[in-house]
Amino acid sequence: MAAFGTVFMPHMAFTTFENNHWNEATIVASDSIQLHPGAHVLHYSSTCFEGLKAFKHEDGSVHVFRMDQNLNRFDQSSRLLSLPDIDQAQVSKMILDIVEQYSADIPEPPGSMYIRPTHIGTEAAIGKAAAPSISSMLYVLISPVGDYFAGGSKPLRVLLDETGMRCAPHMGMIKSGGNYASALGPILAAKRDVQADQILFCPNGDVQETGAANFLLIDGNEIITKALDSSFLHGVTRNSILTLAADLGMKVTETQLSVDELLTRAAKPNVEAALSGTAAVLTSVGTLIHNGKEHAVGTGEHGPTTQKLRQALNDIQWGKAPDTHNWLTRVG
Template sequence: MAAFGTRFMPEMALSTFDGDGWSQPVQVAADQISLHPAAHVLHYSSTCFEGLKAFRHDDGSVNIFRMEANIARLIQSSQLLALPKVTPELLEEMIVNIVKKYVTDVPEPPGSMYIRPTHIGTEPSIGKAASPSLTSMLYVLLSPVGDYFSGGIRPLRLLLEEHGSRCAAHMGMVKSGGNYASALQPIMQARASVNADQVLFCPGGDVQETGAANFLLIDGDEMITKALDSSFLHGITRDSILTIARDMGMKVSERELSVDELIERASKPETEAALSGTAAVLTPVGTLIRDGKDYRVGSGTQGPTTEKLRKALNAIQWGQTADKHGWLTKVS
């Protein structure tokens, strides 16, 4: 099986903005695009993207999970990056039509078709460091992916970073490549120094997010996670898990969480922690690392609540239980 995100469908959906309006979407070869070397995106990082999935159900139908939410977030990211405005109708048309084209290639569960809409500034100018790109390109890639946990579920080790941030505070809610780039060196250093899988950024002791996922703490029947603000990404999987937790009768607390409180709560046998994201849904956290010392979270293994929540979300995505929140868009 190819590594996650390295296999693509032969064609993608594409539309361009010329300064006045968007072109009619077309389906073109997915292995190349044409850009001027002075394109705004290459110099000033005018880029944002989304990640969502289409799932095959037992009845053979294919359904996209939370497409409207991902479209809304890409529109928000585009606005915050001063990229040309994308209409929800345009992006929905592009996503649905390219998924329909490759509907027979959508894997059976636990696999899925990963969908990557991307918006980039294309204006050729190296003199616009403080000005937005007036032209842009929007495209939608498809990548069939298998079971994220095919090698078995392994609880993660997280290094607590109390000084640095994942990205600039006012850019946190933008799903932009620059934010991932800024977190890369801290993650690599954490892997090399303390064998950490990820870095949990906690500037000033405020528990925020890791380099690529939101953080959730589960203490008995209470789930604790940082309240939404502009400093971190508003994860759609995060929102889905919180909604399901409320449906299950759990108390969901969206509030400030300090590193000291996190370490204290982690010592309880019943405590669990997890990272939420499109790829893995929920990945258990077994160890927190602070000032060179390991702190086990609960039992140090995947807890029952984490497993129950992930299975509940998968059941909706795979069409095995009722979609009472209207999260699925049927495309075939």
């Protein structure tokens, strides 16, 4: 099986913003785009993207999960980067059209079709370090993917970092390439130095997020995570898991969580921790590494509540449970 996100369908949906309006969307070859070497995105990182999935149900129908939420965030990211405002109706149609074209290529669950809308500034102007691009390009790539943990997942090892942060605080809720680039160096160092799978950024002791996922703590019947602010990404999977936790009668607490409180709670036997994101869904954290010392989270193994919440989400995505929140958009 190819590595997650490395196989692409040969065509994608594509449009451009020029002369103050969006052009009609078309389907083009996925390797067909051209950029001027002076394009704004290549010099000043005017780029944002989304990640969402389409699932094939047993009756053969295809459904995109929470597209409206991803489009809202895509719109927000574009505005906060001073890119042209997207046309949500147009992008919605682009997503549905390209997924429908390749519906026969969507793997059965636990596989899915990963969808990557991308918006980049294209104006050739290297003098615009402090000004936005007046032209842009928007395309929707799709990639058939299997289970993110095809080889079987082990509970993650996560390093708590109280000195750095994933990205500039005012950039946290933008899904932009630069945020991932800024976290890459520390993550690679953590993998090399303490064999961590990820870093949980906790500037000044404030537990925030990892390089590519939101963090959730489960203490008995309570699920705890950082309250939304501009410093970190407002995950669609995070929101979905919290909604399902409330449906199951759990207490949902969105608050400031300190490193000290996290380590104190993690020592209790019935505590679990997890990372949430589109690719990995919900993944157990077994070990927290802090100041050179390793702390098991609860038993250090996969948590039963984490697995129950993951299954509840998968069951909706796969059409095995009622979609009571209207999260699915049918294709075709």
